[in-house]
Amino acid sequence: MVGEVRRVSAGDGARLREVRLAALAEAPGAFWQTWEAEAARPDDDWRRRAARNAAGHAHATFLLEHDGEPVGMVDVHQPSLVPEFRELAAMWVAPAMRATGAADLLVSAAVAWARSVGAIGVRLWVEIRNVPAQRMYRRHGFTQVGSPSPDRENPGGKVYLLMVLAVDPDASASRAFLARANGPWTDESG
Numbered sequence: 737m738v739g740e741v742r743r744v745s746a747g748d749g750a751r752l753r754e755v756r757l758a759a760l761a762e763a764p765g766a767f768w769q770t771w772e773a774e775a776a777r778p779d780d781d782w783r784r785r786a787a788r789n790a791a792g793h794a795h796a797t798f799l800l801e802h803d804g805e806p807v808g809m810v811d812v813h814q815p816s817l818v819p820e821f822r823e824l825a826a827m828w829v830a831p832a833m834r835a836t837g838a839a840d841l842l843v844s845a846a847v848a849w850a851r852s853v854g855a856i857g858v859r860l861w862v863e864i865r866n867v868p869a870q871r872m873y874r875r876h877g878f879t880q881v882g883s884p885s886p887d888r889e890n891p892g893g894k895v896y897l898l899m900v901l902a903v904d905p906d907a908s909a910s911r912a913f914l915a916r917a918n919g920p921w922t923d924e925s926g
């Protein structure tokens with residue numbers, strides 16, 4: 737059993753904090769946010785995030801649970817500058833659950849949700865050295881778009897690749913699709 741995936745509930749603030757901090761502690765090289773900044777957020781923030789991501793078309797978090805324990809997660813949100821897309825972020829599977837198909841369950845849930853709310857595509861940024869994640873996203877049909885983007889706030893630090901999956905075949909046939917997908921990144925995790 738690879739675990740079960742469900743959308744976060746409004747009362748899952750503490751569980752969301754637990755799994756997000758576990759991800760940032762275990763894989764700091766994979767994420768833009770830091771453990772220190774996320775750990776400093778007050779409990780109210782986590783309650784608000786869980787409630788926001790539990791319902792509606794703009795934000796969703798999916799939790800992976802095994803024997804009732806949170807062992808993975810993925811966030812999806814509507815980027816304000818390209819609202820016809822959804823952006824996948826904060827993807828993590830605990831090491832003990834890797835290479836089991838658990839990551840596929842999370843990505844499939846995120847993409848199915850994006851489709852269900854009418855997104856034309858799903859985009860994400862992945863660190864250039866993060867080969868396992870890139871391979872996993874490619875297996876789901878994501879392709880690299882544009883050139884690698886260094887983190888402007890930390891010169892010499894992380895470099896990100898933009899990857900995109902078309903969800904609506906008509907919209908993705910348009911020339912504007914990739915240009916829109918390549919729209920600027922803004923931190924909307926909070």
Ligand SMILES: CC(C)(COP(=O)(O)OP(=O)(O)OC[C@H]1O[C@@H](n2cnc3c(N)ncnc32)[C@H](O)[C@@H]1OP(=O)(O)O)[C@@H](O)C(=O)NCCC(=O)NCCS
Pocket residue numbers: 763766767826827828829830833834835836837838839840861862863866867868869871872875
């Ligand atoms: C990214 C992540 C969710 C993938 O989960 P997973 O269970 O490892 O994924 P899968 O086993 O389904 O796929 C991993 C792919 O990387 C490959 N891989 C695994 N370890 C590797 C390594 N050290 N070097 C190169 N490739 C590797 C696997 O063979 C597989 O590729 P394939 O399907 O083409 O054979 C998980 O590794 C993770 O949580 N990593 C830390 C956080 C992270 O990187 N998040 C993504 C942020 S964008």
